[in-house]
Amino acid sequence: MEESHDIVIVGGGICGLATALALHRKGIASLVLEKSETLRADGGSIGVHVNGWHVLEQLGIAAELRETANLVTAFHDVWQEEKKSTLTTVRKELRWLKRKDLIVTLAKNIPAGAIRLGCHIAAIHPSDPGAVLATPGGRVIRAKVLIGCDGSNSVVAKYIGMSAARSTPHTFLRGFTRYPHGHPFGDHFLRLRVNKRWFVGRSPITDTLVSFFVACHIPSADAGVTNDVRATRHFVLQELQGLQCPAEILQMIQNSDPESLNVVAKVWYRPPWQVAFAGFRKGTVTVAGDAMHTMGSYIGQGGSSALEDALVLARSLARSTARSGGRADEPCDKTMIVGAATAIGEYVRERRLRVARLSLEAFAMGTLLRTKLLATKLFCLAILALLGTMALGHTNYDCGRL
Numbered sequence: 001m002e003e004s005h006d007i008v009i010v011g012g013g014i015c016g017l018a019t020a021l022a023l024h025r026k027g028i029a030s031l032v033l034e035k036s037e038t039l040r041a042d043g044g045s046i047g048v049h050v051n052g053w054h055v056l057e058q059l060g061i062a063a064e065l066r067e068t069a070n071l072v073t074a075f076h077d078v079w080q081e082e083k084k085s086t087l088t089t090v091r092k093e094l095r096w097l098k099r100k101d102l103i104v105t106l107a108k109n110i111p112a113g114a115i116r117l118g119c120h121i122a123a124i125h126p127s128d129p130g131a132v133l134a135t136p137g138g139r140v141i142r143a144k145v146l147i148g149c150d151g152s153n154s155v156v157a158k159y160i161g162m163s164a165a166r167s168t169p170h171t172f173l174r175g176f177t178r179y180p181h182g183h184p185f186g187d188h189f190l191r192l193r194v195n196k197r198w199f200v201g202r203s204p205i206t207d208t209l210v211s212f213f214v215a216c217h218i219p220s221a222d223a224g225v226t227n228d229v230r231a232t233r234h235f236v237l238q239e240l241q242g243l244q245c246p247a248e249i250l251q252m253i254q255n256s257d258p259e260s261l262n263v264v265a266k267v268w269y270r271p272p273w274q275v276a277f278a279g280f281r282k283g284t285v286t287v288a289g290d291a292m293h294t295m296g297s298y299i300g301q302g303g304s305s306a307l308e309d310a311l312v313l314a315r316s317l318a319r320s321t322a323r324s325g326g327r328a329d330e331p332c333d334k335t336m337i338v339g340a341a342t343a344i345g346e347y348v349r350e351r352r353l354r355v356a357r358l359s360l361e362a363f364a365m366g367t368l369l370r371t372k373l374l375a376t377k378l379f380c381l382a383i384l385a386l387l388g389t390m391a392l393g394h395t396n397y398d399c400g401r402l
């Protein structure tokens with residue numbers, strides 16, 4: 001019941017799989033431990049901006065993924081109550097990918113046997129080097145290097161002493177709707193503010209498939225949300241109908257594929273000051289993706305920044321392997337482990353400012369949507385203007401070559 005590995009990644013979501021693939025491309029083996037029995041592909045679609053596409057290029061899977069999703073060329077913002085709308089051109093690459101396509105494409109490029117499903121890490125204990133992981137079934141896994149890509153409620157983040165992520169009540173219904181004869185929405189992403197509480201997003205995936213979400217700034221219990229996604233859809237439809245939401249939106253939700261529906265009841269985030277000052281490393285243990293800087297959906301950068309983390313971490317570890325004179329495919333020896341601690345330190349330094357800035361932007365956007373205080377609104381707007389959030393300044397970041 002005891003085994004030992006050089007590099008272990010906890011969590012087989014976007015970040016864990018991208019890290020394993022990035023390491024693999026550098027000739028370094030790792031083992032991904034995922035608690036679900038299957039790769040988790042729920043959650044509808046994910047908007048990937050140009051900074052995320054840069055990483056997918058480096059991982060060698062961008063061309064394949066581009067085949068699955070159309071380019072989005074503009075944001076169509078509509079304020080229903082104010083009867084106002086604007087169209088903003090998107091100048092750089094933006095596509096909404098089906099999460100399933102992204103996860104499956106990452107996974108199939110990772111060597112067979114490097115992803116272990118149904119492996120829940122319940123506890124982590126210190127060891128030198130690395131850490132010892134334990135499953136509820138009593139299995140013990142020794143990891144010389146441990147990377148926590150286990151999302152917002154990360155057991156690895158807790159082990160290295162980070163405080164718990166915070167959450168805010170929010171209700172999201174997400175899903176896909178198929179239009180067998182083609183949809184009429186072109187290549188625009190619709191952002192419809194129905195009123196101060198209800199918000200609808202709709203993005204084209206292909207000519208016949210759109211993905212949507214309905215967001216509501218009220219706790220899910222008050223929004224009549226249960227575990228029954230069809231009941232939630234029914235509730236959402238009734239509410240939107242009462243608010244005179246356009247028929248094409250109601251039809252899209254009504255005709256959505258019930259199997260694709262997914263409800264999110266909380267949005268997790270780490271406040272920017274936490275991200276700016278947290279210790280992201282303990283020896284050769286670190287975190288990446290949502291485990292490091294969960295930021296919800298407010299600026300649509302959680303996934304793309306997780307891809308950036310994966311690239312930078314793999315690059316740093318590969319450099320340390322080369323520096324210590326070892327071959328990447330050889331087992332880690334003592335010098336390489338010392339090198340790994342330095343490499344992780346470099347990774348944390350390189351990522352800190354970037355993820356702190358994204359967390360600040362997401363935090364300001366989330367606060368702006370929730371607050372009723374004029375002064376707070378103005379303060380948030382000033383931060384967003386200063387950082388160029390509305391002009392998608394954050395998407396211009398290039399994390400470099402793998």
Ligand SMILES: Cc1cc2nc3c(=O)[nH]c(=O)nc-3n(C[C@H](O)[C@H](O)[C@H](O)COP(=O)(O)OP(=O)(O)OC[C@H]3O[C@@H](n4cnc5c(N)ncnc54)[C@H](O)[C@@H]3O)c2cc1C
Pocket residue numbers: 010011012013014015016033034035036040045046047048119120121122149150151152153154155172264267288289290291295296297300301302303304305306
């Ligand atoms: C409503 C919503 C919309 C969003 N839209 C966008 C968007 O358009 N664009 C964008 O870039 N981002 C978006 N995001 C954010 C994005 O989804 C996340 O940032 C991204 O999925 C993070 O990936 P991850 O791999 O770090 O974490 P996760 O996707 O949470 O993956 C963590 C994995 O770890 C596994 N795990 C957890 N604990 C353990 C354990 N103890 N042992 C073993 N395995 C474990 C989980 O099962 C899971 O598979 C959105 C988020 C929300 C909530």
